[in-house]
Amino acid sequence: DIVMTQSPDSLAVSLGERATINCKSSQSVLFSTNNKNHVAWYQQKPGQPPKLLIYWASTRASGVPDRFSGSGSGTVFTLTISSLQAEDVAVYYCQQYYNTPPTFGQGTKVEIK
Amino acid sequence: QVQLQESGPGLVKPSETLSLTCTVSGGSISSYYWSWIRQPPGKGLEWIGYMYYSGSTNSNPSLKSRVTISVDTSKNQFSLKLSSVTATDTAVYYCARHREKWDLLRSFDYWGQGALVTVSS
Numbered sequence: 001d002i003v004m005t006q007s008p009d010s011l012a013v014s015l016g017e018r019a020t021i022n023c024k025s026s027q028s029v030l031f032s033t034n035n036k037n038h039v040a041w042y043q044q045k046p047g048q049p050p051k052l053l054i055y056w057a058s059t060r061a062s063g064v065p066d067r068f069s070g071s072g073s074g075t076v077f078t079l080t081i082s083s084l085q086a087e088d089v090a091v092y093y094c095q096q097y098y099n100t101p102p103t104f105g106q107g108t109k110v111e112i113k
Numbered sequence: 114q115v116q117l118q119e120s121g122p123g124l125v126k127p128s129e130t131l132s133l134t135c136t137v138s139g140g141s142i143s144s145y146y147w148s149w150i151r152q153p154p155g156k157g158l159e160w161i162g163y164m165y166y167s168g169s170t171n172s173n174p175s176l177k178s179r180v181t182i183s184v185d186t187s188k189n190q191f192s193l194k195l196s197s198v199t200a201t202d203t204a205v206y207y208c209a210r211h212r213e214k215w216d217l218l219r220s221f222d223y224w225g226q227g228a229l230v231t232v233s234s
Contacts, residue, residue: 031218040221048226049207049209049224049225050207050221052220052221055212055219055220061222097219099218100217101174102148104157104158104160106157107157
C-alpha cells in the first residue's frame with residue numbers, strides 16, 4: 001500500500017494568514033499514462049463527510065473558493081489556504097488514487113490562532 | 114444533484130455481520146465506480162472496497178476475507194456486508210462516488226452523510 005504522510009498534524013493560523021499543509025507519498029503517484037498526479041485533498045468539518053477540494057493534485061473541485069490551491073508532483077504535495085477564513089477550520093486529508101487500495105493521510109487539523 | 118444515503122443498523126453484536134445499504138438519488142448508479150470508506154471515532158479514513166455497476170468488486174486486502182459488496186441497479190443501491198465484526202470495526206461508514214464515469218482510479222466527489230455503526234454486546 002502507498003503510505004501518505006501529512007505534516008504537520010495540526011496548525012494554528014491567524015485569520016487572513018496563509019496555511020500550508022504538506023503530504024508525502026511513499027512512492028510516486030504520477031501516472032505515466034495520463035501524466036497526472038493521482039492525489040486529492042479533502043476538507044472535513046465536525047459531524048460532516050469529507051468534501052473534495054482538489055483533485056489531480058492541483059485542480060479545484062466545483063465551487064471550491066480560489067483561496068484553496070494544490071501543488072506538487074511525484075511524491076511531495078502541498079495544500080495552501082492563501083487567506084484563512086473562520087469557515088476553513090477543519091481537518092484536511094490528502095489521498096492517493098494511483099492504485100488500489102486508495103489511501104489517505106492521517107489528517108491535519110487547522111485552527112484559528 | 115447526486116445524493117447518497119447510508120442506512121442500516123447502528124448497533125451490531127461482536128462476531129455478527131454488519132450490513133449497510135447506500136441509496137443513490139439524483140443520478141444513476143450506472144457507469145460509475147462506488148466505494149465504501151470508514152472512519153473510526155476521532156481517527157482517519159480507511160477505504161473498504163468498491164463496486165462497479167456491472168457487479169465487479171474489490172476490497173482492501175486488510176479486510177478482504179470479511180467484505181462483501183453487492184449492487185442492485187433496479188433500486189439504484191449498493192450494499193456492504195462485513196462479517197465477524199469486533200469493537201475495532203466501530204466507525205462511521207460512508208459511501209462515496211468515484212469522480213468520473215468508467216474510471217476506477219479517481220477521487221471521491223460525492224459522499225453520503227455517514228452511518229455510525231457501533232459493535233458492542
